[in-house]
Amino acid sequence: EVQLVESGGGLVQPGRSLRLSCAASGFTFDDYAMHWVRQVPGKGLEWVAGINWNGVSIGYADSVKGRFTISRDDARNSLYLQMNRLRPEDTALYYCAKDIFRGRGAPTAWFGMDVWGLGTTVIVSS
Amino acid sequence: DIVMTQSPDSLAVSLGERATINCKSSQSVLYSSENRNYLGWYQKKPGQPPKLLLYWASTREAGVPDRFSGSGSGTDFTLTISSLQAEDVAVYYCQQYYGTPLTFGGGTKVEIK
Numbered sequence: 001e002v003q004l005v006e007s008g009g010g011l012v013q014p015g016r017s018l019r020l021s022c023a024a025s026g027f028t029f030d031d032y033a034m035h036w037v038r039q040v041p042g043k044g045l046e047w048v049a050g051i052n053w054n055g056v057s058i059g060y061a062d063s064v065k066g067r068f069t070i071s072r073d074d075a076r077n078s079l080y081l082q083m084n085r086l087r088p089e090d091t092a093l094y095y096c097a098k099d100i101f102r103g104r105g106a107p108t109a110w111f112g113m114d115v116w117g118l119g120t121t122v123i124v125s126s
Numbered sequence: 127d128i129v130m131t132q133s134p135d136s137l138a139v140s141l142g143e144r145a146t147i148n149c150k151s152s153q154s155v156l157y158s159s160e161n162r163n164y165l166g167w168y169q170k171k172p173g174q175p176p177k178l179l180l181y182w183a184s185t186r187e188a189g190v191p192d193r194f195s196g197s198g199s200g201t202d203f204t205l206t207i208s209s210l211q212a213e214d215v216a217v218y219y220c221q222q223y224y225g226t227p228l229t230f231g232g233g234t235k236v237e238i239k
Contacts, residue, residue, distance in 0.1 A: 035228075037176075045168070045176060045219055047228040059226040062127065095175055100166075107157070111223045112166035114187060116175035 002026035002115050004096045009120030012086055020120060022079040022096030030054075030074040033099035033110040036081045038092035039119075048094070049081065050110050053103030057110075064090075086124045093119040128152050128222050132231035138239040145207040147234045149220035154200045157224065164224035167196055167205045170233070171216045179218075180205070212238065 008020040020036070036048040049060045049070040058070055069082040079096055097113035129152040139145040155164045163183035168176040178187045183203055184196040193208045207214055215238060220231040 044233045045170070045230045047230065050228065061227045100178070100181055107160065112178060112181050112221060114178045118175060
């Protein structure tokens with residue numbers, strides 16, 4: 001069974017840092033791009049960051065560029081999101097998501113997301 | 127950035143009736159060399175992660191009922207639920223993967239009338 005399990009969320013003060021993790025299982029992790037997507041309570045979905053299958057292509061939403069860093073450890077089948085200089089507006093449920101298609105040989109770095117974790121909650125507040 | 131605009135924000139449809147959701151992108155998401163629209167549709171229910179319904183604007187994900195269909199090309203797209211069921215109550219999002227950053231529409235809430 002394909003599964004993604006996020007961890008690392010919690011309550012943190014503005015300006016501090018937090019690192020989210022996503023453990024993947026049930027598929028060949030290093031074949032796929034991976035994403036972080038967040039949802040502020042009561043609001044819509046926002047793509048936060050993506051990393052392609054081999055880690056060469058990385059992208060961020062404008063709202064987190066320069067503060068967040070996405071990375072992957074294929075040996076551990078894990079995806080990470082290092083979040084620095086956190087702001088109250090970063091408060092959200094953060095989802096880890098798997099890309100639809102295998103990345104090797106694909107014309108673009110990423111596509112949509114076909115498997116999602118249950119999410120981990122980040123609250124930024126003093 | 128490609129801006130995705132959905133309409134309406136919400137709609138109420140009777141059970142068994144058709145629901146239609148529109149999505150417009152600020153620039154074309156048609157990858158001309160492949161003749162594919164880089165657009166997906168997702169269903170989001172409270173307390174659950176999003177669920178992929180369609181990709182390439184009109185290809186149903188495995189296991190998605192055939193009452194869900196997608197159409198459109200370039201900048202204008204539609205998600206249609208042909209016969210609304212109680213379990214279809216949710217918020218629906220379109221998303222483009224033509225350009226980075228990936229962007230979602232604002233969502234359309236579907237309720238039972």
